[in-house]
Amino acid sequence: MTFEELLIDKMYYKKTFMKENEFDHPIRILGEAYMAEQQNELAELSYIRFAQGEVYFHNKDFESAIFKWENIENELEPWAKKNMADAYFELSLYSTAEEIYRSIVSDSPILTTEISIMLFSIYNVQGDMGKAVDTIKEAVAYNPDYKNLTDIARDFFENQQDWANAVELAVNEAIRTDSAKWFEVLISYSLDEKTNRFAPSYFSKVLVSLYIENQRLFESFVSSLWKGYRNEAKDVYLTWIKEINHILINIEDRRNGNWHELSALFAESYSELLNGQLLLKDLSLMVPEHLENWLKVADSTHALAASAAVLSWAEIFPSSINQSIIQEAENIIVHAKNETDVLKESVRLFENIIEWAKKQEVQIGYSLHWMVRQLLDHRVHHLLVAGNSENGKVDFINAALGGHSLGIPSSSLIMYKDADTIDISEITNDGISKIDNIEEFHELSMHETMIDFKLPAELLYDCAVSLSYMPRNSQGLNSKQYMYLPDAILAVINPSEYDGDYLLDLNEQMPYTPLHFVINDVEKVYSEQELTILEDEIRSKFPYAMVFTSTDSANLTNFIKTITQSINVEEARTANMLSFIRALMSNILEQRLQMENGLNESIKWEEEMATKLGGAIHQLQDMEKEKVENITQSYQTIKDDIKEELRKSIPALLKGSSELIKEDSDFRKLHIELNEEMNSRIQLHVEKKVLPNFYSSIQQWISYADEEFYQCKTFLDEMREGFNSLYGEERLKLFADEKVLDDWRRDAERMKNGIRIDKVNILLRHTPSQVLLKSAGKLFGALQQNKSILFNKYKKFVENEDYQEVVNTITNKFLMQFELFETSIERDIAMFFKNPLTELEETVKKTEATRQDNEKTLNRMKASPEKFSDPLSLFQVKLRQYEWIIDASKESYPVG
Template sequence: MTLEEVLIVTQYYKYTFMKEGVIDPPVRVLGEAYVIENQKEFSDLSFIRYAQGEVYFHNKDFESAIFKWENINNELEPWAKKNMADAYFELGLFSAAEDLYHSITSDSQVLTTELSLKLFNVYNVQGKMDKAVETIKEAVAYNPDHLDVATIAREFFEENEDWNNAVELAVNSASSTVSMDWFEILKRYSDEGKTKQFPPSYFSKVLTVLYIENQYLFEKLVSSLWRSYQTEAKDVYIDWIKEINLLLINMEDSSSNVWSELSQLYFDTYSGLLNGELLVKELSTIIPYHLENWLKIADSSKQLVASASVLAWEEIFPSTFNQDVIRNAETLIIQSTGDIDVLEESLKLFQSILHWAELQDMQVDYSLKWMVRELLDLGVHHLLVTGSTESGKTDWVNSILGGQILGTPSASVIMYKDHDDLEIAEITENGMNPIDSISEFHDAISKRMLIECKRPADILNKNQITIIEAPSVKEERSVKEFLLADTIVAVLNPDEYNWDEITELQNQSENVPIHFVISQSENLYNEQKITLLKEELHSRYPYAKVFINKNSNQQYELDQFIQNITKEIYVEEARTLKILGSIRLLMSTILGKRVEMENALNDSIKWDEDMIAKLGGAIHQLQDLESEKIKSITGSYQFIKNEIKQELSESIPKILKGCSSLINESSDFRKLHLELNEEMNSRIQGHLYSKVMPYFYTSIRSWIANAEEEFYQSRIFLEEMRNGFNTLYGKDQLQLHTDSKIIDDWRRDAERMKNGIRMEKVNILLRHTPSQVLLKSAGKLLGSLTQNKSMLSSRYKKFIENEDYQAIVDLVTEKFLVQFELFETAIERDVSMFFQEPLSELEKTVQQTLISRKENENRLNKMKSNPELFQDPLTLFKVKLRQYEWIVDVNKEISLVR
């Protein structure tokens, strides 16, 4: 051991003073050494005192140890102070220990490191975590090669779950020491998800070091980091992809290992990048390096797909790669022995496009989904049977199916499938619509439809085929017919056939093999014509099989014909091509849907604008009608009221003046004014109840009937308005219901007014006018004198007959009409309530239409202002499609060569 190593473990006394084989206690040995040294003329007791302090320390006599170490003045002085601080620490005097550790200065790296570790212990014990972290990090930075320092730091960080500092320690230690242990620790942190809080660029240096030292572990660490960033936010994950690709692109390919794990990650990541979430401009900074690196590190199982990916990207985005990369891809794609399940990957692509379309609010044609589902049934061979109307195609299909299924040639595409029960359905854009009977089926096939017909059929079951009965070759063809077909069978009439039609059929079907059936009823055609047609077919189509349909007793020959034309097809490879074709059709359909969506949005915006104008006009019309009805109904009511007022103004004075007949010389003039007042009130009330009130009630009922007619006409107007709008909407959008209770309420109010009038007596002759006061005073004063009665009678009569009763008329009219005027004040409100609901409904519909227009405008503006949000995903789907097409084409070429 070196001196510093001995001093660290406080064993200086043992290696300096204790002789090997001596069993005396250290205290005695050092005591004797002290006596001997002290007898010298020039003695130096510091070394002995230092050793004695160690012995005391080991025996936990810390105060004695401190006393010994306080007097050390030689080169061991810094170590003695360190030991004194250790003793203070053991005594629990942490502040004294901390101060003493800080006071020590030394050029020794070992001692300085030890002091840092001791201070770390002081802070750790006291719970001063910030200082503990700072101190241990300084110690590691000062002496990274000191294994114990880094280990202590790692254990401390892990124990306290301080993963940021733990990862930082691992990265720095791995980079500085190039110890594989630290790289393994860093990988473990990554596996546990402790590294993903760091930006990807943080690991570039340590990965560069590891790439040079150990490429096997490099792949493991990169793969671990890759998977950890996959679960993070998109921008962080993209940063990682950029960082690792930038790192690898600048490294020479000196790998002697098979990087299967990393190759798979490149494959998965590339597939994910093309899922439509990122725009092309974002990918343009990622894909080139990504594909170039993938091509460089791909193992044998991924070289084919990596090469195809490069070539497909270059095809869609020319000049992305330099010629060396392209040539390398072209070489590898031919030489690759790896394989990829293109059928499965194509199906994933189809499903991802469907999912993306749904996110774009696009309803994809259900028949496409149905078609792909049928293509995935690899155990059944699809025979597309076609021919002219006169070819006998219908009869031949019927004979195969074992009955008169088709009565007449069909304009529909019909797929016949073997099934235990009869089930027929039309395949539409939105789903499957059942066809419940054969008669409905026969009606349906006269139209252009796609129909699935399941029924028991021995020949379909035995040969594991479906029959796709297509319309006449003269009819317009559907792409779906050829995508569904594995083999085409053209039925020909020896007397009626057209080579141009057959050639066009073959051109449309591209890679689908074509075979022929020559239809023949017994003795119907000349054998020579059939022979000539068969020879011509073999000449034009040397690989085609020809079946001559003579009669219904050819079951064996028919089975042989079907088996021969179906066994030559490698169904999985053919279906893979067809699903790729379906993907092209799907993307084409989506583009068409996009145009339809824009047109539909434009139409909706224009529709909404027109409807807003129409609804606004309707509101104004209804408001005008409301004002008109308020004016008309209120005015007619006021007319009745004014008639009553006029009648009262004429009748009351007459009634009151007529009371003069009650006055004669025998009247008691002292009480006459009271009697007259009573009689006047009685006559007024009798007139009101017997004449005025019945007239008023009759007039009000007539007024209500007229108002009811006004409301009826308004309802007719609203009904016409509702029907007009609902015709425009194509549904019962508006109801425009009115308040039907108003008339009933008015009738009830009229009855209440009729029966509820209680007219109080009016003060007619008891008021304090000068004339009345004079008469009443004279009556009291002179009424007892006979000679005065004649004069008083005459005076009273003249007074009664000549009095101005306008004030009484006004008072009686006001009291009589008070309830009717209260009713009048509610008429305008009631008429408004009649129109309130339709007006509210129209205004609400305007608001909804305004919102709809705004939403459509926003959607349309978004579509037009950011076309890349729609175009870019489709472009990326196309890249992936071309990638699979490359693989299929290469596999076909390799198969042909082999």
């Protein structure tokens, strides 16, 4: 034990004063030593006191220990102070202990470190974690090799769940010590995802160090970091991939083929990078490094996939990968064994493309999913029945199905499969629709569609096959993609209708699908020579083809079994799936182009429609103004005619009342009698003549308005038919409000029955002439000799009076309701036009909104074309990778 260790453990007394008195009591020994030292002229008691303090401390007499240590004045003084602080710590007097610890000045790294540890303990006990963290970190930085110090720090950080400092400590110690212990600590942190909060570059130095020291642990640490960062945000994960690639690309190449975990992670991440979520600008620099490193670390399981990935990327993006890497990939791919389930990966690629296409608003119909499911059903071989003659294909299928007369020459794609009962369905882009009977099947098959026909059929069951009928002239999308579903083609021919060019063309379209032949109608009289010539011609053009000439159903079953046994289903379906995906991507590109063209056409069409609709609104508004003017003017003409009639007739009626004036009249009351008679004559005239004439005119006016409205309705009908023809649907109704005429008829009846002219003061007014005449009548009317004079005066007055004011009063009262009605004419006509105008205006708004949405979509597509083209390029890279793998590992099998 070193001297410092004795001081730390407070065992100085034992090694100094108890060497020869090991079994005596230390207090007695030290007391005797103290007494002996006092006898010296220059007594040095500090050492003994220091030792006595240790003994007291061990016996928990902390106050006596402190008393002894307070008087140390030699080189042990710093340690004595430290021990005093220790005693105060034991007494839970933490502030005093801290004060003493901080007062100690020493050049001893050990003492300094011990003081830091004790200060850390104080802060830890007091719960002051900030000071505790700072103190222990400072101690580690000052003296990291001090015994158990880093373990103390690690335990503290872990207990506090302070993973940032725990990881930092482990990284620093791993780099400093190159100790497997600290690397394993880091790995454990990483597995628990405690390292994810750090930027990937934080671990670069420790990874390089670990790569050099221990590649097994390097792979474990990289794997744990990789899996942790994969669960973080995309940008963090990409940063990690860039970082690990940068590390591996710049360190010594130690390829040993044993990086199993790392090899798998590179494979998985490469697939993730190409899933369509990233653009080429994000990948153009990253992927070449990634592929070079993958090729470097790939084990035998991934060697072929890695080299195929390099070659496919270099093929799609020339000059992006160093030629030496390409050469290396070419060397590897020749000898590597295929450990990749390409069919499974291609299905994953298909699903990835479908998911991406949905986000791009490209519609992928259900029928494609249905075909993929058929492709993945390895229990059944799919045979396509081809041939020159539609009737020949149908006859063969019907015979193969047991003589049923099910099929007829059709425009549909039809797949016949074995089942316990008949079950027929139409496969469309929207889903599956049941077909109830054979008649409905025959009717539907005349249209271009896809039909799944399940039925009990011995040959289909025995051979585990499906038979498909595809029209020879079918050019539909489904037909093109359906060509990648069959495992083999059965060309049904007869010598008289054989068309070798058609079959060669079919073979070029489906180069990886074996082509075999069934010579039909052999029961007809064909010479042996004719059949031989035909067979020789077939074999010259299709050397791997099998030819069937028998009519025996058992022989046909054996023939089909021979065909199916010659097919490597896994290989065939994989090749077909890859071809299917290539066709799918081509279709997506076509749809994208169609979308852009469609949007351009829609925008142009919507602009034209908005212009047309706007023109229609103006036309309708002009028509409304015209009808308001015409109908109102017509009504005003009637009203003016009535005014004129009243202007002429009322004065005549009033003047004619003079016949009531007699020489023997009572001139005192005559003005009252005349006034009453005049009002009666006016009322009678209005009721018997004016009002009927006015009502008749109003009826004629309503008929005129009806004709005007009929013209409007005819115009609206033509407008509706024109616009709906342009829309291709019954979009607009443009129904006017025809209740207006009914309301007018009702108002006319009400006015006719409700008009009564109140009595008018005709001769009871206070005009000077009337006042004078009435006064004379009162004064002189009783005198016989004056009656002749009054008679003449009254008669002259009535016949010559100006009745214009009376006419105005009566006319105004009569026309009051009609003028009120007139004020509503413009409003009522506006109500007639309101619905069609509102409908047109709303249609303009919707058309404009649709145009704006389409413009936004088109602008978005044009602004970032790479968001569409880049993922497709990446999908193509992945597809080519799988094709490279298939081409490199494919066992040759015969094709037609």
